[in-house]
Amino acid sequence: MEIFFGIKAIKAMEITRGDYNKYRGWDMPDDEDADEVGMLVEYPADPDNKPNHPDHEGYISWCPKVVFDKHHRSNGELTFGDALHALEHGQRVARKGWNGKGMFLFLLPADDNIPTKAIHDPALRKVIEAEVGGETFSALGSIRMFTADKKILTGWLASQTDMLSKDWEILTD
Secondary structure, eight states: OOOOOOOOOOEEEEEEHHHHHHHHTOOOOTTSOTTOEEEEEEOOOBTTBOOOSTTOSSOEEEEEHHHHHHHOOOTTSBOHHHHHHHHHTTOEEEETTOSSTTOEEEEEOOEEEEEGGGOOOHHHHHHHHHHTOSSEEEEOOEEEEEOTTSOEEESOOOOHHHHHOSOEEEEOO
16 A cells, blocks of 8 residues: 555544444444544545535544544644645645734745736836736746735745744634
8 A cells, every 4th residue: 555645624523432423323333442532523525525424514534532643733733844735725824933913824826827917017017028928927826924014925935943833823714
């Protein structure tokens, strides 16, 4: 078998195996420990991940707590790599350790088909028309910051402290 790595924001709550089986309306198998502590895990709903319980929007399952704790981190305890992955999937991220309130990062993805006429900055439009020409141009993606004073910083760069910190969190709406 191959090895796979993944990251996904999930919901989870502590529940015993017995209570999980009762919640699902299942009989408890004789060879399983009803008192074993685990986690009810809910994966986000998407077209490939249909709900399997009427009280949940996503697919639910049960996992032993010792296994869950080994492979999951709480939001706010994520690495910079986790934050980059979240940015690539359209989410906003921030560090708990940042001083400014309300600051976060977001990704402006690369685009190979931006209409030149959509550029309102005269200096930028002049460069694009002179150097690229044509009706459209390509732009590389960039990480941007929404600052504490409600401004957009284009081209945010991570410090070594940011890259090595484990206090990243994915922001939810």
